[in-house]
Amino acid sequence: MNPYVSKSLWWVGAVSSVLIALVSYRYFIPSIPVPSNLAANLMAKPWLVVHAGLAATALITGPWQFIPRLRARWPRVHRVLGRVYVFSCLVGGAAGLLLASGTSAGPIARAGFGLLAIVWIGVNANAFRLALAGRYAEHRQWMIRSFALTFGAVLLRVYIPASQAMGIEFMTAYRAISWLAWVPNLLLAELYIRGLPRRRRPAVATS
Ligand code: HEM
Numbered sequence: 001m002n003p004y005v006s007k008s009l010w011w012v013g014a015v016s017s018v019l020i021a022l023v024s025y026r027y028f029i030p031s032i033p034v035p036s037n038l039a040a041n042l043m044a045k046p047w048l049v050v051h052a053g054l055a056a057t058a059l060i061t062g063p064w065q066f067i068p069r070l071r072a073r074w075p076r077v078h079r080v081l082g083r084v085y086v087f088s089c090l091v092g093g094a095a096g097l098l099l100a101s102g103t104s105a106g107p108i109a110r111a112g113f114g115l116l117a118i119v120w121i122g123v124n125a126n127a128f129r130l131a132l133a134g135r136y137a138e139h140r141q142w143m144i145r146s147f148a149l150t151f152g153a154v155l156l157r158v159y160i161p162a163s164q165a166m167g168i169e170f171m172t173a174y175r176a177i178s179w180l181a182w183v184p185n186l187l188l189a190e191l192y193i194r195g196l197p198r199r200r201r202p203a204v205a206t207s
Pocket residue numbers: 020021024037038041048051052055056057058059093096097099100101102103104105109113114116117118120149150151152153
């Protein structure tokens with residue numbers, strides 16, 4: 001990918017991730033009311049605060065991990081932020097799975113969010129395992145997949161108002177978005193990974 005395009009994409013991704021994360025921390029302020037469709041989630045107490053807090057932390061810590069110069073100059077910062085990111089995804093994902101089971105939006109949204117939570121947990125566990133094993137090229141690929149999923153939280157918050165502006169009924173849109181917020185991103189991440197130069201991809205074993 002052209003470096004200007006990838007830098008611009010990174011900036012848009014990083015700024016939108018930080019903004020959405022900061023807004024999501026509002027669930028820690030008791031005087032701000034929870035929207036009615038979320039208050040109706042059977043698992044909202046206490047899992048909404050746990051989930052929103054940790055998932056927002058993943059959004060804030062994730063983007064910096066992709067800056068090569070930061071990784072090279074301050075490897076310790078990369079390792080510490082990486083651990084915070086993975087912890088946030090794993091525990092935030094487990095809370096997301098509980099929330100998915102309690103959603104008031106029905107089985108399609110339950111399956112969409114539920115599968116996202118399971119894939120998010122699996123992808124992050126694998127990315128962390130690869131880092132510990134020193135398999136950094138593969139670790140990088142799995143972290144690209146991971147952040148493509150994490151970024152779904154930003155897209156969900158773009159798609160919902162966009163669908164409302166298009167006049168689509170809220171619940172119909174919400175159910176579709178529980179899938180559309182992450183499946184296309186994961187496919188795009190996969191295409192991007194396949195386009196990476198060979199040196200950044202792990203060697204394929206031949207028999
Ligand atoms: C990637 C895996 C994720 C899963 C499986 C997931 C799952 C869920 C579920 C099931 C709900 C409740 C929806 C309902 O009751 O209808 C929810 C709400 C919420 N999630 Fe996530 N989520 C994920 C990522 C994130 C991320 C990265 C953030 C970071 C901001 C986030 C922040 C929130 C917030 C703030 C809410 C409350 C709803 C709102 O304010 O729009 N989630 N999530």
